[in-house]
Amino acid sequence: MADFDVPKLNEYPIVPKLERDVMKHSSPFIAAEKFQTPLGFPGELPDNWKEIAIDKMGELLGKYRSLQVFLDICVHCGACTDKCHYFLGTTDAKNMPVARQDLLRKVYRRYFTFAGKYFPKLVGAVDLTEEVLDDWYSYFHQCSQCRRCSVFCPYGIDTAEISMAARDIMDAIGKGQKYCNEIIAKVFVIGNNLGLPEPALADTLEGLEEDIEEETGVKVRLPLDEKGCEILLITPSADFFAEPHVDGLMGYAKVFHEAGISWTLSSKASEAANFGMFIGSYENMRKLSLRVREAAIELGAKRIVFGECGHAWRVAYSFLNTLAGPFDFLDPKYPVPQHICEFTYDMLKEGKLRMNKAENDHMKLTFHDSCNVARGAGMGQMEGGQFIIPREVIKASCNYYYDMDQDTIHDSTFCCGGGGGLLTDDLMELRVKGAQPRMEALKKVSEEHGVTNLAAICAICKSQFAKTLPYYGFTMDQIVSVHQLVSNAIVLKGSEQEAELDAEKAETA
Numbered sequence: 001m002a003d004f005d006v007p008k009l010n011e012y013p014i015v016p017k018l019e020r021d022v023m024k025h026s027s028p029f030i031a032a033e034k035f036q037t038p039l040g041f042p043g044e045l046p047d048n049w050k051e052i053a054i055d056k057m058g059e060l061l062g063k064y065r066s067l068q069v070f071l072d073i074c075v076h077c078g079a080c081t082d083k084c085h086y087f088l089g090t091t092d093a094k095n096m097p098v099a100r101q102d103l104l105r106k107v108y109r110r111y112f113t114f115a116g117k118y119f120p121k122l123v124g125a126v127d128l129t130e131e132v133l134d135d136w137y138s139y140f141h142q143c144s145q146c147r148r149c150s151v152f153c154p155y156g157i158d159t160a161e162i163s164m165a166a167r168d169i170m171d172a173i174g175k176g177q178k179y180c181n182e183i184i185a186k187v188f189v190i191g192n193n194l195g196l197p198e199p200a201l202a203d204t205l206e207g208l209e210e211d212i213e214e215e216t217g218v219k220v221r222l223p224l225d226e227k228g229c230e231i232l233l234i235t236p237s238a239d240f241f242a243e244p245h246v247d248g249l250m251g252y253a254k255v256f257h258e259a260g261i262s263w264t265l266s267s268k269a270s271e272a273a274n275f276g277m278f279i280g281s282y283e284n285m286r287k288l289s290l291r292v293r294e295a296a297i298e299l300g301a302k303r304i305v306f307g308e309c310g311h312a313w314r315v316a317y318s319f320l321n322t323l324a325g326p327f328d329f330l331d332p333k334y335p336v337p338q339h340i341c342e343f344t345y346d347m348l349k350e351g352k353l354r355m356n357k358a359e360n361d362h363m364k365l366t367f368h369d370s371c372n373v374a375r376g377a378g379m380g381q382m383e384g385g386q387f388i389i390p391r392e393v394i395k396a397s398c399n400y401y402y403d404m405d406q407d408t409i410h411d412s413t414f415c416c417g418g419g420g421g422l423l424t425d426d427l428m429e430l431r432v433k434g435a436q437p438r439m440e441a442l443k444k445v446s447e448e449h450g451v452t453n454l455a456a457i458c459a460i461c462k463s464q465f466a467k468t469l470p471y472y473g474f475t476m477d478q479i480v481s482v483h484q485l486v487s488n489a490i491v492l493k494g495s496e497q498e499a500e501l502d503a504e505k506a507e508t509a
């Protein structure tokens with residue numbers, strides 16, 4: 001199945017023996033000029049690339065004080081070394097977070113510190129050479145910016161920020177990554193990652209309405225570009241076609257229907273994902289976020305709700321207001337934005353949703369906390385809401401739920417292995433190896449509690465698991481959307497299921 005060795009799943013986590021440069025060959029396709037220029041980046045490496053790169057580094061150090069602090073304060077204590085899923089899965093020494101940081105730190109010291117300028121060897125400072133740049137390109141694309149290492153660092157050093165800065169510098173010298181930059185350009189031109197134009201999107205939504213009606217006998221709408229609706233839903237475009245994402249979208253529609261609230265999708269902002277964050281580009285992240293603001297104004301929406309997408313939720317929850325605010329034109333009674341899980345949770349608490357958990361009895365569930373939700377955002381009006389709310393929604397939808405080991409969930413969660421702009425086929429070996437720690441925890445909970453399925457609220461996690469589960473002896477359909485469980489369990493008013501349940505109830509009364 002694979003032309004590389006798939007890591008073994010152990011009974012308990014084992015820190016591997018370090019190996020040198022075994023993943024040096026792993027680097028994504030470089031973006032061609034046509035994918036670079038729409039984002040404001042040069043198409044290829046200019047002659048004076050070193051000068052531009054150092055200038056860019058200087059600009060970022062001035063702009064983001066955290067970057068300079070992170071580069072200055074590491075004491076090489078080693079607490080982060082065994083915390084990265086890519087190190088655990090690949091054994092490559094440069095995938096230890098501190099070693100990854102050092103790739104940039106050494107160059108920073110050479111050009112921006114007194115000691116590095118005059119006594120480089122003493123402080124491990126190095127010149128920026130083509131060899132160093134190749135290492136940057138390879139190993140900063142072996143970091144999914146998941147931030148797990150920062151949880152264990154006594155100084156809170158965030159390798160994700162260092163990796164974003166490195167990618168930003170590389171973009172500035174024409175060494176961008178094809179997968180991310182091509183996608184960002186598509187969103188600018190068409191509105192979503194897939195390049196799905198408005199008529200195709202309208203067709204897809206119509207098809208989904210038919211599917212729901214066929215299944216339940218109830219006409220549930222999935223409106224597009226409808227003005228004057230209460231809610232504008234911003235969701236990842238994978239929700240429109242991919243499995244299991246699309247089952248989640250049908251779940252959102254059913255929840256809105258039962259809540260009796262008007263809502264719409266937007267063809268202009270038909271993408272929640274914001275790959276601007278992955279490439280560390282504030283300008284592109286802002287441009288992508290402004291589409292959400294413009295769509296909300298044009299459609300006259302009163303609230304903005306985000307669908308199941310991990311990094312999109314981080315951008316929305318943590319940065320949307322500063323990137324595209326103020327949102328003073330929205331209804332001040334509601335937080336801006338809200339997560340779909342938060343919305344469903346509120347409806348459950350208000351008793352607006354009737355659930356038949358038995359519909360999910362063929363599954364025993366566990367939940368994968370997605371990195372950007374777990375470590376980069378919150379949810380709802382409670383501390384730890386990002387851990388509590390999705391679990392409460394799952395538990396309201398099924399009878400069997402079991403958590404994986406504590407050191408692999410909540411803010412210690414392991415990345416799926418495909419986040420941070422690495423969900424591309426040219427990085428398949430890295431993705432499979434990076435999934436190993438999560439697969440190990442899944443295997444354990446499967447053996448201990450008979451868990452059959454893994455639920456997630458991130459489009460990238462869902463796609464990554466659908467592809468990597470089979471490498472570890474699972475099947476691709478073992479990954480499910482949280483709102484797929486809601487969709488299965490929700491009892492729509494006027495549905496055949498409601499009639500059956502009422503008849504059963506009357507019989508037993």
Ligand code: SF4
Nearest residue numbers: 084143144146147149
């Ligand atoms: S941010 Fe995540 S992927 Fe990057 S070095 Fe830290 S643990 Fe590894």
Ligand code: SF4
Nearest residue numbers: 074076077078080153
């Ligand atoms: S845990 Fe923090 S201080 Fe220690 S080596 Fe890692 S990044 Fe440096």
